[in-house]
Amino acid sequence: MNNTGKDFSHIKGWGIDADPKNDPTYPMKPHRTDDEQTGYSWERPTLQAETVEVLQSNERPNLTAVFGTSTPPSGLSGMIRRYAFKYSEGSWGHWIPLLLADRVNVVEGVIDDIRHGHVPNIFAEKGWKAEWKHNPKGLVTKVATTVLVATALVALVTRKKKR
Numbered sequence: 001m002n003n004t005g006k007d008f009s010h011i012k013g014w015g016i017d018a019d020p021k022n023d024p025t026y027p028m029k030p031h032r033t034d035d036e037q038t039g040y041s042w043e044r045p046t047l048q049a050e051t052v053e054v055l056q057s058n059e060r061p062n063l064t065a066v067f068g069t070s071t072p073p074s075g076l077s078g079m080i081r082r083y084a085f086k087y088s089e090g091s092w093g094h095w096i097p098l099l100l101a102d103r104v105n106v107v108e109g110v111i112d113d114i115r116h117g118h119v120p121n122i123f124a125e126k127g128w129k130a131e132w133k134h135n136p137k138g139l140v141t142k143v144a145t146t147v148l149v150a151t152a153l154v155a156l157v158t159r160k161k162k163r
Contacts, residue, residue, distance in 0.1 A: 011059055013090060055085045077105035 008014045016022065047065055052072035056063055073081045080101035087093035113120045123129070131139040 006061060008061060012088060014059070055081055057089055058085065058087070059089060075105075075108050077101040077108055080104060 045065065047063070048067060050063065052069045054063060054067050054069065055073060072078075078101075080097050084094050084097035084101065089095075110120055110122070128139060
């Protein structure tokens, strides 16, 4: 049980920090008394209003007190993020899709910029000027790899359409 009065023991890893021997301060603080919390008396502040879709960990019983709302999930990257939040934060099934969603979101952003009549300066936004100055070999390797992968993907897609 926890302080919300609900039982979350069915969630893998829930309450893992309840064992004082698993406390990172254990050797320095062998007699855990929680005295540092004595005298705390405060009411929980009003929670932030949920005005847009907010993805929430399946390991938390409720939303955190404060969360970001500037860019709610949308498009293909949003679909990937919703999929990722079906998995525990301790699994690859959560983090790998979130990394992929970030990359997809970059492409969506470029497409959105172009759609609104703004041509993004990818060279400046990616910091390639500094990279060219301090790591030209690495920049050439990155660009060449990207061109090769993109060419291979285009060739693969167009090859399937011809069949």
